[in-house]
Amino acid sequence: MQKLRTALIIGATSAAITFLFGGWSAVVVGVIAGAVIGMTYGQRSALRTPNGIGREAVVPGLVGGLVVVLGGVIHQFIVRPATGQSPFFTHTLRFFGSNAQIDSITVLIISSVVAILAAAAAAFLIGSAQGLPPDKRNRQIAFALGGFLLLFPFYEQITNLNWMGALITVQIYILLALGLNIVVGYAGLLDLGYAAFFAIGAYTTALLNSPRIEIQWNFWLVIWIAAAVAAIAGIVLGAPTLPLRGDYLAIVTLGFGEIVPVIFRNLIAVTIREPFTRFCFVGCDPAVEVRIACLYSCEGPLNLTGGEAGVNPIGRPVIPFTPDSLFGSSSYLPWYFLVLALIVFSIFLISRLRDSRIGRAWMAMREDELAASQMGIDPVKTKLLAFSMGATFSGFAGAFYGAYIAAIFPGVFDFSVSVIILCMVILGGLGNMIGVIIGGILIMGTDRLFLPQIATLLKKFMQVSVLPNVSNEALRDFLSTSVDPIQMRLALFGIVLVIMMLVRPEGLVPSAERRAELHAGEEPRGAPVTADEPTT
Amino acid sequence: MRPWQKVLIVAVNIYLLLFFGPVAGFDIFRIIPEIASKPSTLLQQLLIGIANGSIIAIIALGYTLVYGIIELVNFAHGDVYMLGAFMSLTIIGAFGVTAESTGAQKIVAILVAFLGAVAFTATANVTIERVAYRRLRNAPRLASLISAIGVSFILQNVGLFWGGLKAFFPIMGVNAAAPKAFPELIGRIDVFKDILGWNVPISFSTKDLLVITVASSLMIGLRLFVQYTRLGKAMRATAENRDAAKIMGIDVDRVIAFTFLLGGSLAGAAGLLVGLYNNTAVFTMGFTAGLRAFTSAVLGGIGNITGAMLGGFLIGILAAFSDQYFSSRWTNAWVFAVLVLVLVFRPTGLLGESIGQKA
Known part of the structure; x- marks a missing residue:
């Protein structure tokens, strides 16, 4: 027993x-x-x-x-x-x-x-x-896992389990968490505005592949552009944060994470003109503005991002020699395999990056910036690379998300998304890809699959078994409206963060270095750092 | 860097701002004629900015006190303020006062709401410190920041849940997530025109007066408290050097708890004030207000009480100007831009002393 x-x-x-x-x-x-x-x-x-x-x-x-x-x-x-x-x-x-x-x-x-x-x-x-x-061993586990992941969608399809929609969202978030893990886990830079890069990837896709401003490029091209734009944004937004560390860095990234959605939300009347040509010199009528040196959208303000209404529709991927409707809203299967392929590709890239010179430089920076720079690591280059590499994968995620939903709205990219992704990384284990994936499945699976199911069951349970037996009017009202697990989802993430920090800051499946580091005070100094994290 | 290089960089940045600023509402070719044609609006916005800024300043004090003493960005502080607003709304709702009630009823309700909200948020803040931060005091600093973010999310959800309790508090309205309407208790009587009889183009209502008076007295009271009382001295000593303070016989845990108590009660007061001033409360208000307040604290120099007040007023004025002249849609972006700029270029703020490696 x-x-x-x-x-x-x-x-x-x-x-x-x-x-x-x-x-x-x-x-x-x-x-x-x-x-x-x-x-x-x-x-x-x-x-x-x-x-x-x-x-x-x-x-x-x-x-x-x-x-x-x-x-x-x-x-x-x-x-x-x-x-x-x-x-x-x-x-x-x-x-x-x-x-x-x-x-x-x-x-x-x-x-x-x-x-x-x-x-x-x-x-x-x-x-x-x-x-x-x-x-x-790793090969056998990988084969088993691969077989499961390949067979599962067909099983789901046949048995009508209806998990696929939630599962694809989980996968998108896993992709995001893998990217954030580079910045937070490997390089040790707490980024609280990661959703900004997700937004940048998604909006790049939206603007390059939608009838809105009449640019409709192929998805397979746009996804790379989105990743590249996100990577550049990572450098641009990362550069000002270089002198900062710790909580100030976190707050600045949070500031960027708040500014970017505001920008996308409000780019609804864009005209760009060279400023000095607008000075009205003697004798001209201020009402008639000088229109020389106008650079962008001179015929009138352009509604670039659609504001609160977002960009809708966004073009979907097409594979040659297959029906155009393969990636449609009728079937989840192609989307599942596309995002799965993206994840596998990202895991491959990230594990190569982690084991490369850059990856080791990130970890050295994380452990001790001063010592690392004394050893010849360029902190500027290393940090910027971490930001841009991390952003690249959210660019992939954003491009996929835009194409998958076929419409994006600025409200999707708010602070809570950044925190949810952070929550996944922390729950699973900073700096460990397997941990991050497990964390992602736990957090998003709970959020998208179990909470809605619990909510549905609870609601029916209330209606059938509880409410008929409650006579107090106020209590009835309370039970029928306020007992709603979906409403409590933010608290769920908050509780996960607090408890993880208090009880197990290294996460459920930590990397060995991280565990040693976070428990430095509890173990004798120089506690053996045994195994490296397993290669995926 | 040579001086001419600095000048060049500044010039290029100003040019870029003129170039791309109009997209975000900063269009001086529109704003300057607007100000020239009606200068009184500028003064009016200044007053509005000061009134809003004084509320921001009270919240900022909570950030600055806590950061000064344990170097934690107490992310949950904004949400404590939100709970303060909800508590005062609940109490006012329980009294059943409305805009039509008599003056005495209103005053009693407001006083009780003030005491209730302050007691509640102070208790909440101390509890949060005890549960979520104390154990992490010697952990890596990011651990407590992440914990604070977690607490912030929990509190936001408490606000959402509270707002849905219409069964017990009818004042919460039907929709849990919707903004709650505060009854208009102060009234909007113009001090200049109706009381003093001046004929000026700007209005200064009793509400503005109340908010500015209460906020200034709270801030001055806090300043004096920290400067002259024994406990205030203990707080400063703990902020200076925790270990040395402990050696000198200061109960550091108690002093820190007391700091959270002070910050929490200020947040509660701010919650009531904002409810009376703006007549609305919503469960997400803590996040934006908290970030603005944190920006003010950093702008003034974090850890510095006078700096937090100054920063609060400046941010309030910036927000009011942005609402009027840029575009209210872009106000948050401008405030966050100030936050980023201050943190990047002058992390010590306007009045702060050097914090060097701490930042």
Whole structure:
């Protein structure tokens, strides 16, 4: 029993998801829980052979899967009735065009059996990988992960799980968090205005690929331009901050992060003229302005960004030899794979950057700026590179976001976005890409997937089971309007930030250096900094 | 850098400002004739700026006190001020006073709201310090800044939740996120025209008078308190050198808690004042006001009480001018631009002493 405790804990945590969604979600959650269990048990195992470790992890995997399935059963027979839905209903399966009806009890049985088996298989696969030498281990895990990520959207499509929209948003934010991780995690520059670069990327895409000002370039070109513009913006906005450090740097970046959306919001009457030609010399009529040396939009003020209404529509990507409607609003699949490709590409680039001379310079700067500059690192170049590299990836994210939503509004890029991205980086672990991705999935998954589901269920639960029994008018009103988890999302991020800072400032999956640094006072000085963070 | 180079850089920057400024409302070819044709508007905006600036200054004092003593940008301070506004709105709502109530009723309601809001925000601020900052006092400085941002988000959400409690506080209105209407309790009687009988083209209402009087007396009171009382001396000593203060027998934890108490009560007072002055409160008001106040504190020299007041007035005037002559849509951008410029070029502010490596 003692040995299975971890499996039970992981299973129970994952079961929260099946508890909320029920049905087909069990398989996905089972695979994830199984993989986590395999990872934990594999690392703990005293055995050496991959097969031995894998077999050892199977039983915990089965147990974890069982707990996950239990969550689904509870959803079906307790949560659904309590929220006024019948546990018996027909489920629709979609096989790319043709639909099939299936009974909910059959769904439960099939998904439960598959979930338990899948959890055990995932635990075996990931567990056995722990017994392999590092490069083979990473390859096996990468294959497993890749297979899961490739198969998941089709599974989602067939079972009508309806997670894809949320998942793509999660991926966009992961891309952003990976970029911010360069600035905050590697270079140690706290950037509170990261959403500005996201906005710059998105607006570049919007202005270069929309009928608004009649420039419609191809998305595949525009995404690179957006990244480049964001990188240049990173240098331009980074340059004034060079003499600053610590909290002043943070506040200046916050200032930029506030100014940029204001600019995009208000570029609705643009005319640029050379100022001195506007001086009215003797004898001229001030009402008739001198119109020489007008540089931009001379016929009249130009509404460049559409103000509060934003830019709408924005052109979508087109791949040659495929139907133009491939990237449309009807199917999430192409978008999912596009952003997945962007993430993989970014991870590759960032891990190369991190291990390069520049990456080591960033980390040296983060540890001790003075010492680093004495060792011949140019602080100006290094910091500016960090800002511009970090901004590049948010340029990608912004370009994708603009094309995906097909419309952008200035309100999307406010301070809370910067903080949410920061929250992801901090929760996962500063300076560790795997940590950042996990942090991103946890934060945005909660925000976009679980909170809405909890809110829906809670609302139904209130209507069906609570409100009819409450007689007090004020209390009824309070329960029906104020109990809304979606409304509490900002507090959720705030609580994550405060608790992480108080309890575990290095994040859930920290990089070794960061952990050593943040606990410098607690451990003996020069505590061994053992493993480098694993290469992805 | 040689002097002529500096002059050249300044000249180029001014030229660029003239070039691109008009896009952001800074169009001197429009503004100068506008001022010349009606100079009284300039004075009017100056007065409005001073009234708004005095509220900003009170909030700025909270930033400057805390930064002076533990070098923390207390990001949540603006939201404490927002809670102050909400608390006073709740109390005024509980009294049920409106614009038509008698003077005595209004005065009682305002006094109780003042005490309630101040007590509430002071308690809140001390609690925040105890829970979210104290343990991080010796951690890397960014840790407490991030914690403060977290607290700010939590408080904003508390404001949103509070604003949705229409079941218990009908004054909150139907929509949780919408701005709340403060009842018009002070009245807008023109001091110059209706009371003094002067015939001047600018108006100076009783509201402006109230805000400026209360704010100035609070600021002067604080200045005197820090300068002349024992506790004030302890605060200054702690700000100067925490360890040395501890050795001299000062209970540093208590002094810091007291600083947060002072800052919190000032924020509560500012919350009530802004409610009475602008007749509105919304849960996001803390963020913008907080940034403006922080800008003022930095502009005046952070850690410096007189500087915070000066900065508050300057930012208030800048915002009022920008609203009138540039474009109110761009005001926030101009204020943040000032913040960035001051931090980059003169991090010690107008009156601050050198803080060197601290910045």
